[in-house]
Amino acid sequence: MxxxxxxxxxxxxxxxxxxxxxxxxxxxxxxxxxxxxxxxxxxxxxxxxVPTATDDDYGGVTVVATAMKLSASARSALSAQLGPDYIVLDMHKAPRTADVLLVPPSSPQLIGSLRGLYPKARVVIAEIEDRELGISYQGPIRRMLAAGAETYLMSSTIPVLARQLEAVTRQTELTGGTTTRLVIEAGPAED
Incomplete structure (x- = not known):
């Protein structure tokens, strides 16, 4: 009910x-x-x-809002790695107009709720393991790779899957049979 x-x-x-x-x-x-x-x-x-900050507060830099619990030092380290054109903020302090929303593996319902909070942001799901900064957000992909899977393919269509599989098998042939973990991103959707 x-x-x-x-x-x-x-x-x-x-x-x-x-x-x-x-x-x-x-x-x-x-x-x-x-x-x-x-x-x-x-x-x-x-x-x-919430949030109360505005675009004007950040001088045109790319605002990354984090929906994962990160310490101030972890957010600062990520911001420094991204460079001066980025600022990384906790989602509770970021403007609703944030450009990117960094989210740990979550349910579709939570992603939908976060999308409602930050409608203009590109939602990026991230699995991260940084022991130095005390961060661990493992999801299903990392667990499958740790269990022995070599590659994760995110295919939008059968033609894209075929191209990805060819790339994976050719990569093995070029390395003389040795395998390395390779993640291939989905290509543009085909009609």
Missing amino acids: QARIDVSRLPAELVALIDRLRPGDELVLTRDGHDIATISGTGGAPEDV
């Missing part, structure tokens, strides 16, 4: 709590000490609640 309540009918302090919910956050409602309902954050808070 799905019921809807217009928040304008709720007490202001409850609406304020709901507005502060981020994707993945929950507000548990109780009665006599027992949980009776949960409100989950979907990123649908009004624009004036």
Whole structure:
């Protein structure tokens, strides 16, 4: 069952709590000490609640918002590696007009919620393991490669898959039978 309540009918302090919910956050409602309902954050808070920064705050650089928990030093290191034309911010401090949203492997529902928060951003899913910075966001692809898969192909059509498979088999022939892990990105969609 799905019921809807217009928040304008709720007490202001409850609406304020709901507005502060981020994707993945929950507000548990109780009665006599027992949980009776949960409100989950979907990123649908009004624009004036979060985020508050604007494009003007960043002087035309590419803004990368991170939806993964990264320390300030990790965000700073990523920003430094990208160079002066980029700035990397926690998603809660980034403008809604961020150019890129960096997300760990997540559910389609969470990706959709984040897309609603940052409608102009290119959503980029990243699996990362940086022990020096204490970061570990492993997903299914990294686990499959660790289990012994050699290559991950993301094919949009059979012709693209055929070209990718040819490239993989030719790569093995050129290296004299030795294999190296190779990830081939999907080419442009064909009609």
